[in-house]
Amino acid sequence: MKCVLLHQADIRRLLIIGAMSRLNGLGRRSIPEDSWLARISARKPRMLVAIARANRWRGRSGPC
Secondary structure (H helix, E strand, O other): OHHHHHOHHHHHHHHHHHHHHHHHHHHHOOOOOOOHHHHHHHHOOHHHHHHHHHHHHHHHOOOO
16 A cells, blocks of 8 residues: 555546546547536536546556
């Protein structure tokens, strides 16, 4: 658990940057309308959507 706590800010920052990059790439194309990403991006600001996307990625990653 120590490795997660030690670099938590760095990991979070990288995940948010990656999520913003992914959203920018998807902005050029259409996001599938039935996805959770389309539903949340219709209601929330872009940065909040990126943070939600990063949190989903974070939940899928391991402890380190």
